[in-house]
Amino acid sequence: MKYAYYPGCSLESSAKEYDLSIRACCQYTGVELIEVPDWICCGASSAHATSHLLSIALPAKTLVQTEKMGLHQIIAPCIACLTRLKVADMEMEEKEDLKKDVETVLESPYKGSVRVRNVLDVFLNDVGLEKIRKTVTTPLTGLKVACYYGCLLTRPPHIAQFDDVENPHSMDDLMRAIGAETVDWSFKTDCCGVSMSLAETDTALVLTNKILEGAKDAGADCVAVACPLCQSNLDLRQKAIGNKFGVFYDMPILYFSQLMGLAFGATTMDVGLEKVIVDPFPVLGAI
Amino acid sequence: MKVAVKEDTTAFAKEIQQKCGQDVLTCYQCRKCTMGCPMAFKMKMKVNELMRAIQLGLREEVLSSDTMWWCVSCETCATRCPQDIEIVEVMDVLREMAFKEGYYIPVESIEAFHKVFLRSVEAYGRLYEMGFAMDLNLQLKDPLKDADLGPVMFAKGKLKLLPHKVKDLKSVKKLFENVRKLEESRV
Numbered sequence: 001m002k003y004a005y006y007p008g009c010s011l012e013s014s015a016k017e018y019d020l021s022i023r024a025c026c027q028y029t030g031v032e033l034i035e036v037p038d039w040i041c042c043g044a045s046s047a048h049a050t051s052h053l054l055s056i057a058l059p060a061k062t063l064v065q066t067e068k069m070g071l072h073q074i075i076a077p078c079i080a081c082l083t084r085l086k087v088a089d090m091e092m093e094e095k096e097d098l099k100k101d102v103e104t105v106l107e108s109p110y111k112g113s114v115r116v117r118n119v120l121d122v123f124l125n126d127v128g129l130e131k132i133r134k135t136v137t138t139p140l141t142g143l144k145v146a147c148y149y150g151c152l153l154t155r156p157p158h159i160a161q162f163d164d165v166e167n168p169h170s171m172d173d174l175m176r177a178i179g180a181e182t183v184d185w186s187f188k189t190d191c192c193g194v195s196m197s198l199a200e201t202d203t204a205l206v207l208t209n210k211i212l213e214g215a216k217d218a219g220a221d222c223v224a225v226a227c228p229l230c231q232s233n234l235d236l237r238q239k240a241i242g243n244k245f246g247v248f249y250d251m252p253i254l255y256f257s258q259l260m261g262l263a264f265g266a267t268t269m270d271v272g273l274e275k276v277i278v279d280p281f282p283v284l285g286a287i
Numbered sequence: 288m289k290v291a292v293k294e295d296t297t298a299f300a301k302e303i304q305q306k307c308g309q310d311v312l313t314c315y316q317c318r319k320c321t322m323g324c325p326m327a328f329k330m331k332m333k334v335n336e337l338m339r340a341i342q343l344g345l346r347e348e349v350l351s352s353d354t355m356w357w358c359v360s361c362e363t364c365a366t367r368c369p370q371d372i373e374i375v376e377v378m379d380v381l382r383e384m385a386f387k388e389g390y391y392i393p394v395e396s397i398e399a400f401h402k403v404f405l406r407s408v409e410a411y412g413r414l415y416e417m418g419f420a421m422d423l424n425l426q427l428k429d430p431l432k433d434a435d436l437g438p439v440m441f442a443k444g445k446l447k448l449l450p451h452k453v454k455d456l457k458s459v460k461k462l463f464e465n466v467r468k469l470e471e472s473r474v
Contacts, residue, residue, distance in 0.1 A: 009414035013447045014440065038454050040412045040462075045360070046404035049382040052307075054466045058408070061462065105465040155362035156373065165366055191325040191361035198423060199396040201432075207325055236436060275443045 001126055003117065004066040004074040005033035008081040008228075009041050015078070015228035017272025021257035022077050022119060024271055028135050028264040029127045033075065036065050044080035045195045056098060057105045059088040064106060066114045077119045077257075079152045079227040080194075085116045086159050118153070118162055120170050120226055120256070132177045137265040139179025143283065145259070146220035147171040148211065149188050150230040165189075171224060171256050178263035187214035192233040201240070208233050209241050212249045221283040222252040224259060231255060235277045252280035296344035303341060307380045313370045314338040320364035320374055326357040334364055334374060341377075355381045356394040399426035409463050412453030417446045 011019035026033050043058035062085060066074045076082040092099040093112055103109050123132065154165045163170045166189065172182040190211055193204030211234060215223050225231045235253035242248035254276060261271035262284070273280060300311045320334040321327050330353060332340065337354045355378040364374040385392060392398040403422045407415050417437075424432045440446045453459060 009416065012413070012451060013416045014445045016444060038412075040453055040459055041408045041414050043405075043408065046401040047408075048360070048379050049401050050386050050405065051466060051470065052379065052383060053470060054405075054463070055379075057462055057466055061458075101469060105462055105469060107461070107465070151359075151361040151363070155366045156375070157366060189363075191359060191363070193325075194359045194361070195400060196326075196359055198420065199400040199427070200394070203326075203329060206328075236440075275445060277439060277443065 001030060001122075002032045002034065002071065003122070004069055004071040004114075005035045006039055006042075006062055006074055006076040006081060006085070007035065008039075008076060008078040010078055010228035010232075014232055015255075017258060017275040018077055018228055018231070018255045021255055021261045021266075021271035024261040024266045025123070025257045025264065028261070028266070029123070029131060031122065031127065034069065034071065036062055036069065036074070039065065042076075042081045042084040044084045048084075053098075053101055053105065055084070056088045056091055057102050059084045060092065060102045060110060061106055063089055063114045063116075064108050064110050067111055072113055073115045073117050075117050075119050075122060077226070079118075079150065080229065082116065082118055083152045083159060089114060089116055090159065118160075120153070120174065121162055123174060123260075124170055129173060129177045132174065132260070136178050136263045138263055140175075140259060140263050141179045143180045143259075144183055144219055144221045145175045145180045146183050146185050146215040146218055146223045147175060147188065147256070148215070148223050148225050148230060148234070150225070150227050151189065151191050151194070153226060154189060171226065174256060174260065175224060178260055180259065180263075183215075183218040183220050185214050185218035185220070187211045190214075192230050194229050194233070197229075197233045197237065201237070202244070204233060205237060205241050205244055208237065209245050209247075212238070212241065212251055213247070215251055216249055220251070222254055222280060224254055224256040226256055231276075238278055250278060252276060252278045252283055254280055294344075297342070299344045299346045299349070300341050303377060303380055306384075307373075307376045309373050309377050309380075311338055311341045311372060311377060314342065314368075314372060315370065317369060319367045319369065323363040323367055324358075325361060325363070326359055329357040330354045334358075338372075338374075338377075349381065350385045350388065350390050351393070353393040354378075355385070356392060356397045396427055399423060402426075407450075409459065411450045412456055412459040413451055415447075415450035417448065418450055 048055035149168045154160050154163050154168050157165045175182050193207040197204035258271040318335045332352045332354045340349050358378045360375050407419045
């Protein structure tokens with residue numbers, strides 16, 4: 001199984017542990033990743049707010065490069081990147097004029113032969129739960145995980161084409177396959193405030209506080225995420241949330257791939273566990 | 288009382304439809320969009336009200352509203368709309384129009400965010416996260432914002448001091464230039 005790999009800007013710095021753990025999980029499950037050479041930013045979250053053409057041209061450049069690599073599937077672990085790549089591919093297929101404009105901008109043709117894949121989808125449907133269960137050497141028995149999907153993993157359904165839009169379960173299935181318990185809760189697909197956390201921090205804290213409260217009330221030991229912005233919004237500002245709302249959650253926020261990697265026998269360094277802000281070692285201690 | 292409608296109030300909705308394919312005229316005010324919107328508590332004009340204002344042709348009011356600037360593109364409204372209006376695409380078109388037509392953007396921090404973000408992408412080909420955050424805080428006139436988080440993130444290896452420039456920066460510059468050229472030729 002060979003895929004082009006588009007890490008995206010966050011996975012190079014603030015979400016380095018997502019990159020590390022995805023690569024580790026892929027190695028354990030026989031998924032070969034080939035990084036798109038010299039890839040550029042997909043333009044989320046600003047290009048689509050300022051220029052539609054720019055918002056399609058930026059990710060289209062990566063799609064064109066993928067074709068040049070001779071590959072037909074690309075994995076983008078960051079959900080914002082994933083959505084921008086998918087939108088670019090779908091809109092160019094639907095709108096001939098737009099495709100022509102983008103090709104003029106890029107000075108390169110696009111055949112439209114690339115399938116943009118969500119990394120959860122690859123683990124669930126290409127690797128399969130059975131193989132994942134067989135790869136587990138250290139089951140995460142007793143760990144209660146609240147799976148948080150956020151916005152774009154399932155929305156809008158015509159773009160995401162993945163899982164149940166209001167009550168998704170794909171990440172829960174993966175977490176159960178590695179021996180963890182998953183909790184039922186009401187905030188799986190609520191919004192974390194995305195980029196609002198930088199420009200309008202106080203506003204974003206209102207949203208993240210609700211999500212963390214929901215996870216805590218459901219009895220979760222930690223929250224599993226699949227998006228760099230979800231992770232940093234929930235993890236980075238728990239102190240600020242405590243100061244504003246008077247509740248200090250101390251809730252570890254981990255990428256689903258970090259938990260999967262650990263279950264496959266990767267070291268904590270391999271999955272960048274020490275990089276998350278709220279210390280996850282106490283709840284993972286027993287494992 | 289008789290009300291005489293002299294002009295075609297649907298011109299604005301049709302302009303939006305022509306730009307993004309979304310027909311706002313089909314909205315019948317069920318208000319599901321506003322009910323599910325996580326940012327509705329910040330908006331002066333709620334999402335359903337914005338849809339109605341577009342139907343009434345209130346171009347100025349819509350393009351100077353704060354609604355689309357608080358929208359975080361979470362897609363809850365578009366997912367639940369019984370008329371299948373992709374409301375986020377409408378928001379994107381409104382943002383683009385307001386930007387290009389020089390409207391005052393009522394949430395200044397968000398305007399700064401988009402400008403600083405794209406400046407970084409154009410300069411390096413990728414987002415230079417630390418430079419971006421510092422640049423944004425300067426624009427917000429709050430240079431010490433999140434000063435407590437910087438060292439923590441740095442210690443965890445989550446921040447890079449220097450930008451990672453792509454090798455083929457020329458083609459990135461070209462891409463941005465070509466977009467501007469093509470868009471200017473169509474104004």
